Amino acid sequence: MINVLYLDDESHNLTAFRAAFRRDFHVHVTTEPTEAVRILREQPIEVIISDQKMPSLSGVEFFELIMPDNPDPVRMLLTGHADIDAVIDAINKGQIYKYISKPWNEAELKSLVEEAAALYHQRKVMAREGQQLITKMDEARVFARRIQQLTADGFPATPESRAEIAELANQIDRLLQS
Amino acid sequence: MSKKRFRWSIIAWNSRSLFVLLCLLGWSSSFTGQGYIGKRLESLSQKEIPELIQVNDLAASEQWVPRTEVVPNLGLSNDTQWLRLKLDPRIENGQLIEIQNAGIDELICYMVCDGEIIATYERGVFYETPVDSRIGTYPSFPIPLVECGELQALFRLQSSKPLLIPLRITGPREVLRGAHERDVLFAAYFGVILVMLLYNLFLFLSIGDRSYLEYSIYILMVGGTQLVLNGYAPVFGAENVPWLNLRLTHFFGVFSGLTTIVFAQNFLRLSHYVPWLHKLLNVYFVLYVVAFVLTVFDLLVWSYSVINFCAGAIFFLIPGAIITMRKGYAPARYFLIAFSVFIAAVLVFVLKDTGLIPYNQWTFFALPLGSAFEVILLSLALASRINQLKREGAKAREEQLELAQVNEKIVRDQNVVLEERVKKRTFELEEINSTMQGTLNELQSAQQQLIQSEKLASIGQLTAGIAHELNNPINFVSSSAQSLRRDFEDLNAIVEAVKSLPANDPNLESRIQDIHTLLGQLDIEFTQQEIEELLNGIEDGANRTSEIVRGLRIFSRMDGDNFIQANINELMNSTLVVLRSNLRTQSQVTADLAEDLPEFSCQPGRLNQVFMNIITNAAQAAESTDLALEEREVVVSTLRVESIGQSWIEVRIKDNGVGMDDAVKAQIFDPFFTTKPVGEGTGLGLSIVMGILRDHNAEVDVQSEVGLGTEFIIRFPI
Numbered sequence: 001m002i003n004v005l006y007l008d009d010e011s012h013n014l015t016a017f018r019a020a021f022r023r024d025f026h027v028h029v030t031t032e033p034t035e036a037v038r039i040l041r042e043q044p045i046e047v048i049i050s051d052q053k054m055p056s057l058s059g060v061e062f063f064e065l066i067m068p069d070n071p072d073p074v075r076m077l078l079t080g081h082a083d084i085d086a087v088i089d090a091i092n093k094g095q096i097y098k099y100i101s102k103p104w105n106e107a108e109l110k111s112l113v114e115e116a117a118a119l120y121h122q123r124k125v126m127a128r129e130g131q132q133l134i135t136k137m138d139e140a141r142v143f144a145r146r147i148q149q150l151t152a153d154g155f156p157a158t159p160e161s162r163a164e165i166a167e168l169a170n171q172i173d174r175l176l177q178s
Numbered sequence: 179m180s181k182k183r184f185r186w187s188i189i190a191w192n193s194r195s196l197f198v199l200l201c202l203l204g205w206s207s208s209f210t211g212q213g214y215i216g217k218r219l220e221s222l223s224q225k226e227i228p229e230l231i232q233v234n235d236l237a238a239s240e241q242w243v244p245r246t247e248v249v250p251n252l253g254l255s256n257d258t259q260w261l262r263l264k265l266d267p268r269i270e271n272g273q274l275i276e277i278q279n280a281g282i283d284e285l286i287c288y289m290v291c292d293g294e295i296i297a298t299y300e301r302g303v304f305y306e307t308p309v310d311s312r313i314g315t316y317p318s319f320p321i322p323l324v325e326c327g328e329l330q331a332l333f334r335l336q337s338s339k340p341l342l343i344p345l346r347i348t349g350p351r352e353v354l355r356g357a358h359e360r361d362v363l364f365a366a367y368f369g370v371i372l373v374m375l376l377y378n379l380f381l382f383l384s385i386g387d388r389s390y391l392e393y394s395i396y397i398l399m400v401g402g403t404q405l406v407l408n409g410y411a412p413v414f415g416a417e418n419v420p421w422l423n424l425r426l427t428h429f430f431g432v433f434s435g436l437t438t439i440v441f442a443q444n445f446l447r448l449s450h451y452v453p454w455l456h457k458l459l460n461v462y463f464v465l466y467v468v469a470f471v472l473t474v475f476d477l478l479v480w481s482y483s484v485i486n487f488c489a490g491a492i493f494f495l496i497p498g499a500i501i502t503m504r505k506g507y508a509p510a511r512y513f514l515i516a517f518s519v520f521i522a523a524v525l526v527f528v529l530k531d532t533g534l535i536p537y538n539q540w541t542f543f544a545l546p547l548g549s550a551f552e553v554i555l556l557s558l559a560l561a562s563r564i565n566q567l568k569r570e571g572a573k574a575r576e577e578q579l580e581l582a583q584v585n586e587k588i589v590r591d592q593n594v595v596l597e598e599r600v601k602k603r604t605f606e607l608e609e610i611n612s613t614m615q616g617t618l619n620e621l622q623s624a625q626q627q628l629i630q631s632e633k634l635a636s637i638g639q640l641t642a643g644i645a646h647e648l649n650n651p652i653n654f655v656s657s658s659a660q661s662l663r664r665d666f667e668d669l670n671a672i673v674e675a676v677k678s679l680p681a682n683d684p685n686l687e688s689r690i691q692d693i694h695t696l697l698g699q700l701d702i703e704f705t706q707q708e709i710e711e712l713l714n715g716i717e718d719g720a721n722r723t724s725e726i727v728r729g730l731r732i733f734s735r736m737d738g739d740n741f742i743q744a745n746i747n748e749l750m751n752s753t754l755v756v757l758r759s760n761l762r763t764q765s766q767v768t769a770d771l772a773e774d775l776p777e778f779s780c781q782p783g784r785l786n787q788v789f790m791n792i793i794t795n796a797a798q799a800a801e802s803t804d805l806a807l808e809e810r811e812v813v814v815s816t817l818r819v820e821s822i823g824q825s826w827i828e829v830r831i832k833d834n835g836v837g838m839d840d841a842v843k844a845q846i847f848d849p850f851f852t853t854k855p856v857g858e859g860t861g862l863g864l865s866i867v868m869g870i871l872r873d874h875n876a877e878v879d880v881q882s883e884v885g886l887g888t889e890f891i892i893r894f895p896i
Binding site for chain 2: 010012013015016017018019020023053054055056058102103104106
């Protein structure tokens with residue numbers, strides 16, 4: 001189940017949101033930004049939805065606030081009226097994935113959350129694969145350095161060293177193929 | 179009659195009179211000198227004889243002094259003088275003694291025959307001569323036809339005029355003849371005078387030139403003087419008024435002198451040509467007036483002396499006329515000639531009295547003759563002067579006409595130029611006018627647009643706020659409805675399960691067990707709680723929506739600008755409702771509205787615009803500070819106050835925002851003044867607010883301090 005965090009100063013919205021999606025997602029709701037930060041720390045949140053217009057701080061400001069510690073969760077902005085400047089600004093800075101206008105369409109919102117969650121997981125996988133690639137590259141670099149040492153004084157004279165170079169080349173081949 | 183012919187006719191007339199005078203002159207030349215016997219006379223002053231002496235004793239006196247002159251001059255004094263004339267009874271009785279001086283005031287003649295007074299004649303101005311004794315105009319005394327050893331004529335003389343004694347003894351026929359000659363001559367003279375007088379009077383009446391009147395009076399005076407001097411005073415009937423008769427010579431002297439001065443001054447234009455002489459003549463004028471006063475107050479001898487002295491004034495007229503002539507005043511020539519003749523005549527008249535030239539009819543008539551010439555010449559001079567004046571006038575008129583024509587031409591030309599210019603300017607002005615009208619129209623439409631855009635901006639702000647306010651409830655109401663449906667389906671499933679229980683199912687227990695399992699699966703307790711919450715949300719959403727709609731309805735009474743009765747608190751509340759969503763993120767807005775405020779006549783829609791503007795500004799000012807949201811305050815209050823004898827509704831909108839300095843504060847109501855960056859705000863908000871408040875006769879006071887905040891105080895009269 002997807003972990004969704006929803007921040008809004010209007011508690012009725014929170015109730016409605018939870019009632020609508022509790023059957024599909026793990027729904028976390030709060031009216032307080034500080035509470036939201038706490039939830040982020042404790043729960044594996046994949047998607048964050050925030051209302052734009054809040055008295056203490058705006059949705060965009062909230063996203064800016066949590067970005068350094070929580071870069072991964074996909075962020076979506078809920079706007080009551082078309083505060084289009086804020087939305088443009090937020091998208092350009094790469095802080096949000098989508099924006100949703102009130103009143104929301106339940107089905108649309110549900111699929112958006114699912115897409116966002118998919119994106120989140122895709123990013124996770126890609127990140128993991130990237131990490132593996134980096135590890136392999138590091139190993140391959142070690143073999144390559146050894147070959148450099150062996151061939152430093154011109155063509156290798158001994159049959160032992162020639163056999164070792166062939167072995168190293170096979171190792172690199174294997175790494176790159178995986 | 180043309181000017182020229184008129185002038186010639188005057189000169190022709192004058193020439194004719196001159197001709198007549200010349201004829202007279204020729205005739206009078208037949209005059210023979212008469213034998214005055216002054217050298218036979220002996221004189222004695224009253225002062226030298228005893229006071230109470232008998233006339234016959236006096237006749238025998240040894241004090242008599244023989245006279246040496248042909249015409250004795252006993253001088254001018256108040257003293258009584260005596261003259262003695264020894265007569266030869268043999269050849270002189272029956273003859274007449276004639277003294278050709280009509281101006282002696284008192285002249286008594288005693289005929290003394292051998293020491294006895296045989297006849298007394300009272301003559302002179304004092305006495306009325308019996309009609310049957312009059313022979314001519316001069317006093318005469320018949321020498322009685324008596325037998326006497328020694329016949330003497332004693333004369334007692336007293337006069338306020340010089341005592342000149344032109345005395346002769348002659349027969350009555352000769353006296354009559356002389357008198358007749360004089361009569362004729364003086365008649366001619368007075369004829370001339372009269373004609374000139376009437377002629378000039380006529381000219382005065384027809385032309386209206388004042389100098390003719392002056393001249394007429396002058397002629398009258400000169401003629402009158404001659405008349406009186408020569409014993410024609412009775413012509414005036416002056417004998418019946420002795421007081422006047424006695425002073426007639428003096429009066430005529432004074433008035434002829436005065437008129438001479440006035441006439442000469444005006445004729446020669448002395449004030450213009452010879453100012454010093456003009457002033458000098460004024461002095462003489464005053465002296466003549468003095469002489470007049472002396473005459474009236476019986477100081478006749480003094481008066482005569484003054485008149486005599488003043489007569490010298492005419493000598494100044496000669497150089498005056500010469501100077502005037504030299505200065506190009508042509509009529510002065512005639513004047514010069516006329517007065518030269520007159521002065522010559524006067525010289526002759528005076529010299530004959532001194533004995534330097536013989537005393538005869540010629541010298542005797544020199545004065546009237548000169549006077550007549552003078553009068554005629556002056557008349558010519560006057561005509562010349564009038565002509566000169568006319569010429570000058572005509573010339574001046576011609577010049578004026580010419581000038582006027584030139585002026586007219588210039589004016590006409592100028593007019594054309596001016597008209598052209600006016601036309602051009604008018605055209606330009608019209609063009610400018612139409613341009614300005616166009617600009618004005620553009621400005622008006624721009625103003626309308628600006629006001630409209632400001633209104634639209636307000637409405638935009640409003641709709642954004644309201645949209646947000648409405649969005650939330652709509653959002654959770656609609657979302658909750660869907661959730662409720664699902665929850666209801668869950669509940670329905672239970673209900674259906676319960677409903678499908680047969681009343682007498684033997685497996686009831688296990689079915690109930692199934693339902694319980696279903697209840698557990700559906701987490702029905704949570705669902706029930708959720709339904710409760712959702713219903714609360716829907717209820718709240720409905721309430722809020724209706725509240726907003728109600729506020730909107732009040733707020734949006736922007737229909738027309740009619741004044742209607744409205745409650746200020748209601749307006750304020752509706753403004754706050756529609757602004758709530760905007761204000762919530764800017765500052766804490768609190769309202770402190772007084773209860774029981776009366777409704778008052780206002781334009782609610784426009785007042786909402788006022789409050790929205792000011793409250794929004796206040797919230798923005800608070801937001802611009804470093805204060806936290808909880809510390810930013812906007813306080814809106816309404817109150818009823820009594821001040822300067824009137825009731826007011828006072829609205830205060832106070833913030834703890836950034837405040838304004840005096841320079842900014844002074845401009846906030848100016849159109850297009852804004853502290854916001856370019857592109858934000860039209861700068862019209864408060865200027866429109868001011869206009870609206872002015873329409874409500876409201877008083878506005880703004881108090882502000884940088885860093886502390888601003889307070890708007892608005893008072894509506896009720």
